[in-house]
Each structure stands twice: as C-alpha cells, then as structure tokens.
Amino acid sequence: MITTPTKLVNAKRTKDSPVKSSLFRQSIRKLSKNKLAVSGFVVVILMFVACFIGPLFSPYTDNKINMAMMNKAPHLKHWLGTDALGRDVLTRVLLAGRISLTVGLASMMLSVFIGSLLGALAGYYRGIVDQIIMRIADLLLTIPSLPLLFIFGALLSEWKIPTDYRMYIVMLMLSFVGWPGLARMVRGQMLSLREREFMQAAVVLGLRDRRKLFNHLLPNIVPLLIVIATLNIGGAILSESVLSFFGLGVMPPTPTWGNMIDAANNMIDFQERPWLWIPPGFSIFATVIAINIFGDGLRDVLDPKQKR
Amino acid sequence: MDNSIEIDHLSTYFYTEEGAVKAVDDVSFRVPLGQTVCIVGESGCGKSVTAMSIMGLVEEPGGKVISGKIDFSGEDLLKLDKHSLRSIRGNEIAMIFQEPMSSLNPVMKIGEQIMEPLIIHLKMSKKQARTRAIELIEQVGISRPEQIADSYPHELSGGMLQRIMIAIAISCNPKLLIADEPTTALDVTIQAQILDMLRDIKTNSNMSILLITHDLGVVAEMADYVIVMYSGKIVEEGEVVELFERPKHPYTKGLLKSKPIINQRLEELYSIPGQVPNPLDLQESCYFHDRCEQCMSICQTKQPQLQEVGTQQKVACWLYEEAVAHV
Amino acid sequence: MSEPLLEVNHLKKYFPITKGLLNRTVGHVKAVDDISITLQPGETFGLVGESGSGKSTVGRTILRLTDKTEGEIKFKGLDIHNLSPSELRAIRPKMQLIFQDPYSSLNPRVRVGDAIGEALLDHGLTSKGEVRDRVLDALVSCGLSSYHIDRFPHEFSGGQRQRIGIARALVLNPELIIADEPVSALDVSIQAQIINLFSKLQETRGLAYLFISHDLSVVEHLCSRIGVMYLGSMVETASRDELFRNPLHPYTKALLSAVPVPIPKLKRDRIVLKGDIPSPANPPSGCKFHTRCPYAVDICKHQIPEFREVGSQHHVACHLV
Numbered sequence: 001m002i003t004t005p006t007k008l009v010n011a012k013r014t015k016d017s018p019v020k021s022s023l024f025r026q027s028i029r030k031l032s033k034n035k036l037a038v039s040g041f042v043v044v045i046l047m048f049v050a051c052f053i054g055p056l057f058s059p060y061t062d063n064k065i066n067m068a069m070m071n072k073a074p075h076l077k078h079w080l081g082t083d084a085l086g087r088d089v090l091t092r093v094l095l096a097g098r099i100s101l102t103v104g105l106a107s108m109m110l111s112v113f114i115g116s117l118l119g120a121l122a123g124y125y126r127g128i129v130d131q132i133i134m135r136i137a138d139l140l141l142t143i144p145s146l147p148l149l150f151i152f153g154a155l156l157s158e159w160k161i162p163t164d165y166r167m168y169i170v171m172l173m174l175s176f177v178g179w180p181g182l183a184r185m186v187r188g189q190m191l192s193l194r195e196r197e198f199m200q201a202a203v204v205l206g207l208r209d210r211r212k213l214f215n216h217l218l219p220n221i222v223p224l225l226i227v228i229a230t231l232n233i234g235g236a237i238l239s240e241s242v243l244s245f246f247g248l249g250v251m252p253p254t255p256t257w258g259n260m261i262d263a264a265n266n267m268i269d270f271q272e273r274p275w276l277w278i279p280p281g282f283s284i285f286a287t288v289i290a291i292n293i294f295g296d297g298l299r300d301v302l303d304p305k306q307k308r
Numbered sequence: 309m310d311n312s313i314e315i316d317h318l319s320t321y322f323y324t325e326e327g328a329v330k331a332v333d334d335v336s337f338r339v340p341l342g343q344t345v346c347i348v349g350e351s352g353c354g355k356s357v358t359a360m361s362i363m364g365l366v367e368e369p370g371g372k373v374i375s376g377k378i379d380f381s382g383e384d385l386l387k388l389d390k391h392s393l394r395s396i397r398g399n400e401i402a403m404i405f406q407e408p409m410s411s412l413n414p415v416m417k418i419g420e421q422i423m424e425p426l427i428i429h430l431k432m433s434k435k436q437a438r439t440r441a442i443e444l445i446e447q448v449g450i451s452r453p454e455q456i457a458d459s460y461p462h463e464l465s466g467g468m469l470q471r472i473m474i475a476i477a478i479s480c481n482p483k484l485l486i487a488d489e490p491t492t493a494l495d496v497t498i499q500a501q502i503l504d505m506l507r508d509i510k511t512n513s514n515m516s517i518l519l520i521t522h523d524l525g526v527v528a529e530m531a532d533y534v535i536v537m538y539s540g541k542i543v544e545e546g547e548v549v550e551l552f553e554r555p556k557h558p559y560t561k562g563l564l565k566s567k568p569i570i571n572q573r574l575e576e577l578y579s580i581p582g583q584v585p586n587p588l589d590l591q592e593s594c595y596f597h598d599r600c601e602q603c604m605s606i607c608q609t610k611q612p613q614l615q616e617v618g619t620q621q622k623v624a625c626w627l628y629e630e631a632v633a634h635v
Numbered sequence: 636m637s638e639p640l641l642e643v644n645h646l647k648k649y650f651p652i653t654k655g656l657l658n659r660t661v662g663h664v665k666a667v668d669d670i671s672i673t674l675q676p677g678e679t680f681g682l683v684g685e686s687g688s689g690k691s692t693v694g695r696t697i698l699r700l701t702d703k704t705e706g707e708i709k710f711k712g713l714d715i716h717n718l719s720p721s722e723l724r725a726i727r728p729k730m731q732l733i734f735q736d737p738y739s740s741l742n743p744r745v746r747v748g749d750a751i752g753e754a755l756l757d758h759g760l761t762s763k764g765e766v767r768d769r770v771l772d773a774l775v776s777c778g779l780s781s782y783h784i785d786r787f788p789h790e791f792s793g794g795q796r797q798r799i800g801i802a803r804a805l806v807l808n809p810e811l812i813i814a815d816e817p818v819s820a821l822d823v824s825i826q827a828q829i830i831n832l833f834s835k836l837q838e839t840r841g842l843a844y845l846f847i848s849h850d851l852s853v854v855e856h857l858c859s860r861i862g863v864m865y866l867g868s869m870v871e872t873a874s875r876d877e878l879f880r881n882p883l884h885p886y887t888k889a890l891l892s893a894v895p896v897p898i899p900k901l902k903r904d905r906i907v908l909k910g911d912i913p914s915p916a917n918p919p920s921g922c923k924f925h926t927r928c929p930y931a932v933d934i935c936k937h938q939i940p941e942f943r944e945v946g947s948q949h950h951v952a953c954h955l956v
Contacts, residue, residue, distance in 0.1 A: 030325075197740040201803070204698055205754040206727030215753065219744040350822035351793075465911045466686075495685035495849065497908045497927075500893040504907055522822065525895025548899045566827035568852040570894050571879055576834065577856065579827035583792050 027223075030301045037297020043290035047283070051097030060088035074275050081275035083263070093279045096255035101287070103171050103250070104237035110175035111236075112229045115182025116221065122183065123190025124213060134187065137180035145177040149239065153248025163251045170249045174236050182228060189221050223302035230295035234288040241284050257284045311379075312484045312516035313362070313401075314338040318376030320354075320361045323369065329587045331357040331371065333540040339484065344510060344517040346527045346548075348563075349537035352584055355520045358537075359486050362518075363403055364393050381483070399429040402477035406489040408469035412461040418445075419457030422476050429480045444475040449505055467498035471505070478509055485510075488520045503529055524567055528552060533620075536560050539585055539595040542614055546621030556623040558600045594626065602627060638712060640811055640843050641674040641697070641730075646706035648689070648696050652916055664916045666692040668867035669706075672845070676810060679837065679844040681858030681875075683851055683890070687915050688864040690847045694813045697845070698732055699723065710811065728758055731804035735816035737796035741788040747774075748784035751803045760807070773806040774799075776839075778832060794825035801832065805840075813845045818853060826853070833857060851894050855879055860948070863887045866915050866923040869942060873949040883951045885928050922954065930955055 031037055060078075065085045074081040080089040118137070122130040152173045156166060193199060194217075202212050237257075243249030244258025252259050260280035263269040269276050320332040332354040339345045347355040360366050361373050364385065378385040380401065385393065397403075405411050412421060422444055423437040432440065438457075445453035448471040461469060470490060477485055487506070491499040503526065510517055519530055527534055528548065535545040536557065544557040555561045565578035582599040594600070597607040606626050614624040647670075649663040666689040674680050684690040696703050699715055708715045710730055718726065734740035741750060751773055752766040761769050771781050777798040788796060797817060804812055814833070818826040830853060836842055848854050854861055855875060862872040863886065871884040882888045889906040908927045913919055919926045925935035934954050942952040 197734050197736060198742040200700055201732065201734065201740055201800075202742075203700060204727065204730075204732045205757075205803070205807070206724045207754060207757050211753060211757055215745065215749070216742050220742070350824060467911055495912065496851075496893040497685060497889055498911070499895070500905065500907050503895070523895060524823065524897035528897045528899040528901075529895050531899070552897060552899050563823055564897060566824050567897055568827075568830070568856040569896055569898070570852045570855060570891065573855055573875075577827040577830055579831055580824040581828075583794060583825065584822075 027301045031297055034297040034300065037294050037300075040290040040293030040295075040297065043286060044294060047097065047287050047290070048101060051094050051101055054094040055091055055098070058088065058091040058094070060091045073273070080279050081273070083276055089275055089279060092255045092260065093257070093283060096257050096260055096280060097283060097287075099167060099250060099254060099256045100237050100240060100258070100284070103167060103174070103240045103256070104233045107171040107174035107178065107236045107240075108229055108232045110171065111178030111182060111232065112225060114175060115179035116186045116225055118179065119183035119186025120190055120213065120217070120221070123187035123194070124209075124217065126191075130187070133183065137183050140177065140180040141184075145239075146242070148177060149173055149243055150246070150248055153243050153246070157248065163254055167250050167254065170240060170243060173243075174239055177239075178232060178236065182232070185224065185228065186221060189224055190217060193217055193220055227295060227299045227302055230291060230298055234291040234295070237284065237291075238288055257281075310341055311338045312341050312343075313518070314377075314379040315358070315362065316377040316379065318358065318361055318378065319374040320357050320366055320371060321374050322357075322371040324588070327588050330540050330590065331587070332361060335376075335537075335540075335542055337535055337542065337545065339516045339518050340533075341483075341516055342510070342514045343532040344519055344530050345533045345535065346519045346521060346531035347535045347537055348521055348524060348527050350522060350584060352539075352587065353537040354540040355522075355537050356488055359403065359488050359518065359520055362486060363397060363401065395429070398425050398482075399480045400482055401484045401486065402480070402482040403486040403488065404470070404473045404477050404490050406492050408466065408473045408493075409461060411473060412469060414461050416460075417457065418459055418461065418464070418472055422457070422472070422479060425476060425479050440479070441475075444479055445472070447478075447509075448472070448475045449501070467494055467502065470494060470498075470502055474502070474505065474509070478513065478515070481513060482515060484516045484518065486518045486520070489522070490519070491526065492521070492523070499526075506530070524552075524564060536563070539587065539590065541595065542622075542624065543596065544621070544623045544625075545614075546618075550618070550621050554618075554621075556617055556621065556628060557596075557625050558602055558627070559596050562599075594624075639673045639709075640676045640678075640711060641672070641845070642707070642709040643670060643672040643693070643697065644707040644709075646670045646693065646696060646708060647704045648692050648701065649704045662916060665689075665867045665918065666915060667696065670864070670867075670869050672862060674811070674843050674845060676843055677837070677841045678860065679846055679858045681854035681861040682845060682847045682864060683849065683854050683861060684864035685849055685890075685912055687866065687912050689867040689915065690849075690864050691815050693864075694732065694815050694845060694847050698730060698813060700732075724758075728754065728760065728807035729809050730811045730813070731807060731809040733797075733800050733804055733812060733814040733817045736820055737793050737800060738788075740800050741796055743788055745788075746784075747786050747788065747791075747799055750788075750799065751806050754803070754807055758807070769806055770802075773802040776836070777802040777805065778828070792825075794821055794828060797821060797825075797829055798832065801829075801836070805836065808840075809842065811843045811845065813847070815847045816849065817846075819848065819850060830856060851891060863890065866913065866918050868923060868952065869950075870924065870953070871949075871951045873946075873951075877946065877949050881946075881949075883945060883949070883956045884924075884953050885930050885955075886924050889927075889929075922952070 065087065070082065070086045072078060072082045078088050080093065083089055118133045122133040156169060161169060199216060202216055240249055240256065241258030244256045245261050247262065249258055250256045257280040261277045263276035315338065316336050318332055318335045319330065322329045322331050335358060347358060349355045362378055362385065366373055373386060376386065380396065419438065419441050422441040426432045426437040426440055427434065442453045442457055445456055450456050450468060450471055491502050494502065506517065507530065509515065521527060531548045534548050534551045536543050536559065538559050544551065544555065544560045552564065555564055562578065562580040566580060568577055580599050585595055592611055593609055594607040594612055597603045600607065604626060612624045612626045612629065614622045615628060616622050617628050646667055648667040649665050651660040652662040652664060653659060654661045670693055672680060682690045682693060695701050697708055697715065703716050710726065713726060748770050752770040755761045755766055755769060756763065770784060774781060774783060779795065779798050779802065791799065818829050821829060833844065834857065837844065846854060846858050858875055860872065860874050861878050863870050863884065865886050871887045878887065882891055889908050892905045906929060910927050913926060921937045922935040922940050925931040928935065940952045940954045942950055944950050945956055
C-alpha cells in the first residue's frame with residue numbers, strides 16, 4: 001500500500017506532460033539529491049582535472065634535477081617543497097596522480113570487461129561453460145591477491161622489464177586479480193535475471209540469443225556494473241600504490257603516489273621532511289574516500305535491491 | 309458502551325519523494341460490539357493504512373497519523389504512550405495479515421510463537437502457556453496439535469499458517485480482531501474453511517472483527533456492516549444487505565456490476581472505465597468523477613460529504629445531495 | 636471436424652526431488668500426471684485448479700518452457716517437444732503466453748514500444764519502417780494510447796501493464812494464447828476491463844485461449860470448455876454450461892460452492908472440504924482426492940478412478956459417478 005503512489009500513473013497527468021522520463025535521468029536526479037555522493041564526485045573530478053591539466057601550468061618538469069634546491073621545505077616557489085633531487089613535489093604529485101588514476105581507471109575497465117563478459121557467459125549458458133569459467137575464478141579467488149601481486153612484481157623486477165612498460169603490466173596484473181569477484185557477481189545477477197518472468201517472455205517470443213543478452217540481460221546488469229566499477233577504481237588505485245610503495249609496481253623515476261610515499265620508509269624523510277610523503281598519501285586517501293562515497297551513493301540509486 | 313472501537317476523523321499521510329499522499333483522508337466509522345465490519349476497496353484506497361493506523365503501525369518518517377481520534381474502550385489509542393499501546397496491541401486488539409509466512413518467525417517453533425503473547429500479556433507460566441497453546445491449535449481446526457506445536461513455520465502450508473496466526477490472534481481473547489486480507493493468499497477451498505472458522509470464533513467469543521478485503525464475495529459472506537473506500541475516503545457505507553441490494557454510490561454500483569458471479573454469466577461484464585487517480589495529484593473534486601458515468605459539473609469542483617441516506621446507509625455523492633438536486 | 640489447434644495427449648511432467656551431496660533422486664513431484672486437452676481454433680479452454688494442481692506447469696510445458704516427462708504436445712500438427720531449436724523458434728510467434736504478474740513480466744529497462752516490437756523484428760515479420768505502425772496498432776487495440784509507445788513500464792499501473800503484455804503477444808498474430816492467471820493480480824474494476832478485452836480480441840481475431848485460473852467465476856465468463864485439475868490430474872472436463880449446471884466430481888462441486896458470491900442473503904449448501912491440499916510430492920493413493928472427499932468410500936483409497944465419458948463431452952474421474 002505504501003508503495004502504490006509511485007506505481008500509479010494518472011492518465012490525465014501523463015497526457016499533459018509529454019516529457020519522457022528515462023530511468024537514467026531519474027537516477028541522475030536522485031543522485032543529485034545525495035549531497036555526500038555529489039561532493040565525492042566533485043572531489044574525484046577535481047582530482048582528475050588537477051592531475052591531467054595542472055602539470056601543464058607548472059614551471060617544473062618531472063625529472064628536472066636541481067641540485068641547488070634539494071630537500072627544501074614548502075615555500076613560495078615550491079608550494080610543496082622539493083625532494084632529494086631537487087624536483088618539485090607538487091608537480092610530481094600531480095604527474096603521479098596521472099599515472100595512478102590512469103592505472104586505476106584502465107585496470108578497472110579491463111577487469112570489468114573481462115569479469116562481466118565471463119560472468120555473463122557463465123550465467124547465460126550455464127552448464128559446462130559455467131563450470132570452467134567459475135572454477136578458474138574460484139581458483140584465483142582462493143589465492144590472496146596481494147601476495148600474488150607481490151610475486152608478479154618480483155618477477156617483473158627479476159626479468160628486468162623496462163620501467164616504461166611496467167605501468168601497463170601493472171594494469172594487467174591488477175585486472176587479472178580483479179575480474180573473478182566481478183565475474184561471480186555478474187553471473188549471480190544473470191542467473192537471477194534468467195528466472196524473471198520477462199526473460200521467460202523473451203523465450204516465448206522466440207527472441208534471438210543476441211537480443212536476449214544485449215537488450216534484456218545486459219541493461220539490467222549495467223547499473224550494478226557501474227557501481228562495482230566505481231568502487232573498483234578505488235581498490236585498484238590502492239593496490240597500485242601498495243605495489244609501488246614496495247617497489248614492485250611502477251618504478252621511479254616514473255612517479256606514482258605509491259612510490260612517492262616510499263619516502264616515508266626513510267627515517268629522516270619521515271621525521272624531518274613530511275612534505276615528501278604527506279601530499280601523495282593525502283591524495284590517495286582523498287581520492288579513494290571520494291570514490292567510495294560516490295560509489296555508495298550510486299549504489300543507493302542504481303542497485304535495485306535497495307529499492308522497495 | 310456498545311462500540312468496540314470508534315474511529316473519528318482519522319487522517320494518515322505518507323511522504324514520498326514526489327510529495328505527500330493522503331492515504332487515509334478524514335475517515336470516521338465504528339465497529340459495534342460483536343459485529344463484523346468490512347472495509348472494501350481496491351489497492352491504494354487506504355483500507356490497509358486505516359488498519360495500520362489503528363494498530364499504531366504507521367511509522368515516521370515514512371508516514372504519519374495527521375489527525376483524528378481512535379477511541380477504544382474509552383481511551384484514545386493515538387494519545388497512548390508506547391508502553392500502554394503495546395499492552396493493548398496483541399492483547400485486546402489483535403491483527404492478522406495477508407501473508408502468514410512473513411508474520412511468523414521462521415526459526416521459532418509454532419508452539420513457542422503461540423505461547424509468547426500468553427506469557428507476556430496474560431502472565432502465564434510456561435507450562436500453562438503450552439497447554440493453552442495446544443488448546444488453541446485444536447480450536448483453529450488443526451489435528452495433531454502437539455506435533456504441530458513442535459514444528460517450524462516452513463513445514464506447514466499457507467492455510468495452516470493462517471490458522472496458526474488466528475490462534476495467536478485469539479490467544480488473549482481480544483475484543484477486536486483486525487484481519488487484513490486474511491484469505492487473499494489462500495486457495496478458495498481453504499478460504500472457505502478459514503472464513504467459517506472466523507465466523508464461529510466471533511460468535512463464540514463475542515469478538516468484533518474489522519475485516520479488510522478487496523473481495524466483494526468475502527464481504528457478502530462475512531460482514532454485518534460494509535464500508536467502501538476509494539482514494540483514501542469513505543464513499544459509501546451501510547448495512548450489508550442494503551448496500552449490496554441497493555448500492556447508492558456509482559463506484560459501489562460499478563464495483564458490484566464488474567465482478568463476474570458464478571452461475572450468472574453475462575455476455576459482457578460491466579467495467580468501470582479508467583483507473584484510480586494518482587494519489588499525489590488529487591484535486592478538490594469527487595475523486596471518482598472522471599470514471600463516473602453520472603458525473604455532473606459540481607462533481608469536478610467540489611468534494612461531496614458523507615451523508616445519511618435511508619436508515620443505515622451513508623453515501624458521499626452529489627447525486628444524493630438535495631440542495632444540488634434542486635438546482 | 637477440423638484439425639485441432641492444440642492437442643495434449645497424456646502429458647506428464649515430473650520434477651525430481653534430489654537429496655544429498657550427489658543429488659540423488661529420491662522421488663518425483665508429479666506436477667502434471669497424465670493430462671489430455673484438445674483445443675480447436677478460436678476456442679477457449681479454461682483450466683481450473685488450486686495451488687499445486689499443476690495447471691501452470693501444463694501451460695509452461697506446452698510452450699516448452701520446461702521439458703515434458705512423457706506424452707505428446709501437438710500444435711498445428713507439430714510435435715512441439717521434438718522440434719529443432721530453429722523450427723521451434725519459427726513456430727513461437729503463433730503461440731504466446733500472458734503472465735500473471737504484470738510487474739515482473741515486463742523488462743523495466745525496455746521501452747514499451749521496443750518490448751512489443753522487438754519480436755517482430757527478430758522474426759523478420761516486418762520491416763524496420765513498419766514496426767512502429769504495427770506496435771501502435773497493437774497498443775490501440777489493447778486499449779492503450781499511441782503516446783505510450785516511448786514510455787517505460789514503471790510509468791504504468793498494473794492494469795495498463797497487463798494490456799502491454801497482451802499487446803506484446805498480440806502483435807505477433809498468434810493463434811493460441813496461453814493466459815496464466817492473467818487477471819488475478821488486478822483489482823476488480825480493472826479485472827473486468829481485461830476480461831472484456833480478452834473477449835473482444837477473441838471475437839475480432841479468432842484467437843484460441845488456454846485460460847489458466849483459480850477463479851471459477853472468471854473462467855465461467857470466458858471459457859467455452861473447462862477442465863478442473865487436482866494434484867496434477869484432470870478430475871472433470873465439460874462444456875461450460877454442463878459443468879456449472881451439472882458438476883459431477885465432488886471436488887468440482889466443492890470448488891463451486893467455495894467461491895464467495897457477492898450476494899449477502901444467498902444461503903448456499905456449502906461443501907466445506909476438510910483438511911489441506913496434500914503435497915504433490917506425496918499424493919494420496921487411489922483417487923488423489925479421497926483424503927478430502929466427503930463421499931469417499933473404500934475403493935477410492937485403493938483404485939485410481941478412470942477418466943471416462945459420462946455425457947456428451949463430459950468426462951469425469953470418480954468412482955461414484
């Protein structure tokens with residue numbers, strides 16, 4: 001009874017308002033009412049803008065070594081100080097952000113792609129396809145991902161992969177450990193959707209598999225995917241930072257937030273030169289928190305289980 | 309005191325994102341002692357919300373009882389504090405719902421669930437409560453009561469569970485039983501059993517029943533007095549035979565005509581055109597006017613009040629307002 | 636007599652009950668146990684029963700939404716359960732299903748127009764340019780308006796959604812529509828609208844319906860022949876007038892007397908059945924109805940009554956008739 005108001009549509013009212021209200025627009029409207037989620041979104045956007053456009057306005061470059069300006073505390077010329085090689089910390093934090101955000105975004109996209117594809121196949125075709133895909137996923141899920149990443153990282157160093165390529169390989173590594181959880185979720189969603197009456201209707205209508213998959217099943221999974229994908233970016237950024245912090249991810253001189261915090265490993269840097277590790281640390285913190293807050297807001301709006 | 313409960317100008321609103329919904333809008337009625345009053349209406353007419361309001365189950369911030377008085381044995385239920393309300397609820401007023409499965413605790417034995425109110429409200433000992441619970445299970449027509457008392461809800465069928473719900477409801481000898489669509493989820497042959505049983509219990513224990521249903525057949529079988537609701541308002545009420553034989557409001561008439569009746573087949577069923585108005589978008593008018601075949605100009609601009617027509621019948625319709633009829 | 640549109644012969648559908656780690660089959664739920672139905676073009680057959688009677692499973696097995704266990708289903712002479720996937724797909728548009736729940740039977744993310752028109756495109760029944768016209772046509776004949784075409788299902792009420800579901804089936808020009816409790820989720824006033832729509836569509840398009848319902852009053856209104864099911868078996872079939880005037884099986888009688896009638900003064904001799912519907916996983920021996928039958932005698936407990944003809948087109952399975 002309580003929910004009926006939203007179900008009822010007055011014939012007269014619909015006639016008067018020819019505006020098509022799409023689910024997408026509705027979601028945006030609902031999301032915009034959630035102040036926390038909006039602020040999270042704003043922070044993420046600011047972070048992206050700063051990292052990708054900011055460095056263009058910086059008088060310094062990433063690798064410019066300036067022996068005269070080593071380990072200077074923040075001052076007017078170098079807002080966040082300089083590091084042991086006299087490089088501007090602010091510029092490096094922003095450039096590192098480019099790498100970290102790109103790695104996060106790209107590995108998320110890759111793992112969402114692999115995960116949803118495999119999950120959808122498993123859930124749609126079931127049987128042997130399902131068995132094979134899900135057993136592989138199970139296997140990967142039984143191995144704790146961090147040690148696995150460490151081993152990969154160590155192997156990369158062992159094989160002396162050029163630092164330029166490492167960034168891409170790190171992305172691949174992160175998607176490799178990221179997809180099984182996703183595939184499992186998508187599969188579960190597919191299985192439950194399959195049993196819904198509108199999918200039975202699709203069978204009775206004799207629709208082609210392709211249409212059932214792309215017009216009926218996937219659109220119902222997209223909201224879930226958006227939510228997971230968003231939350232995944234945060235996780236990927238964190239994992240990359242952890243790897244790089246341990247010197248197993250992206251290596252210096254290419255800056256990432258993770259390998260910049262490495263400075264905190266050094267007792268003197270840690271105690272005397274907080275400008276070296278606080279800015280990258282804070283960037284990770286702010287970005288991941290903002291992404292998670294935004295993701296939670298998205299979930300409230302998009303995840304059908306939250307709706308009555 | 310010849311009324312079990314008296315509801316006076318009750319209004320309950322719900323708040324949605326799109327605005328306030330007047331789920332129950334200025335509704336007054338009474339349930340006389342030992343009688344069965346039926347509230348009938350379609351989904352969204354406010355019949356269930358009326359029951360929820362009486363039971364104090366409307367919770368903020370989703371909804372709120374805006375105004376009114378619910379007089380139960382001299383006390384206004386809306387003014388009672390939580391504690392006193394709780395001692396009335398389940399004790400003097402009991403309620404059964406449409407879905408017995410979801411009203412029972414799945415991990416608790418049937419017997420324990422019947423014993424619970426006995427121990428809480430009637431301060432029985434565990435042993436006494438157990439004996440009484442078994443009596444109650446027998447009373448609602450279940451054989452092997454001992455065995456049933458030791459089983460879990462999922463082991464029983466829907467009809468059995470509804471019997472158990474009734475057993476729990478009558479366990480404290482309530483003065484009033486509110487039954488919200490108690491047989492809607494059940495098969496017809498089981499429905500017949502449950503309705504028979506409710507009737508028996510009512511006669512034997514002189515309990516009053518407020519029955520909420522959408523099924524006019526059930527109303528005809530059970531009710532002494534009928535209240536027809538539409539869009540949160542009472543549009544017609546009256547003694548059952550009167551109302552079914554001489555319905556006054558066009559909505560009641562339409563409702564009665566649109567139900568197919570066994571052994572009275574017609575070539576075409578009458579159907580009320582259109583659909584229930586959007587509760588968010590109600591204008592000052594008779595809410596039924598755009599579906600009404602006898603709609604007049606006043607119906608579109610002014611809301612009719614519930615008026616007495618005949619001895620035991622009230623209707624809210626401009627067709628019966630003398631002042632208008634003369635114009 | 637012309638060839639029947641649909642012939643169901645001795646259909647059985649058993650669902651295995653499995654237990655334990657190895658999914659050992661420990662028994663069967665005999666959801667449908669030897670059911671035969673014939674349906675002529677343009678006819679309406681009503682299948683009545685309570686929950687657990689297997690009436691919905693019959694509908695689903697005819698449409699091959701689940702596989703049969705035994706028996707034969709012929710639609711226009713084609714054995715539905717022996718068709719190849721492509722043959723089955725080709726025949727699908729001719730036999731359509733209408734669901735009970737108008738909320739879950741429409742995909743919330745597909746616009747009404749697409750939901751109705753997509754099957755036309757997929758089967759190549761219309762060119763892209765004409766789809767919209769066909770959809771509009773179907774919408775209007777189901778009592779909806781043309782501006783509804785671009786809306787999403789959530790913008791409609793239950794009754795309107797049911798109309799959309801009917802339009803979706805109708806646009807394919809089916810010859811058989813299986814309607815599984817199509818009005819039981821709707822309010823009385825809307826129910827009448829949809830029932831009338833069903834009659835009107837049958838008149839104008841010559842559709843045949845297999846109308847599955849628990850509500851005898853609705854079935855009486857729409858169906859020319861009626862079959863009553865109990866625990867997977869047919870207990871009685873007859874023409875409408877015959878069944879309502881002269882019900883022979885005790886279960887049919889009980890069912891008829893149990894339907895509440897909106898006439899307060901009517902005092903009927905009601906047959907109130909004892910007990911619950913037994914579980915279809917463990918049906919009683921002999922006549923499945925004997926546990927609740929007020930007239931049961933000894934033979935009912937041991938011997939399964941034969942389903943035999945007792946009048947013209949009137950079949951019943953009862954020892955006492």
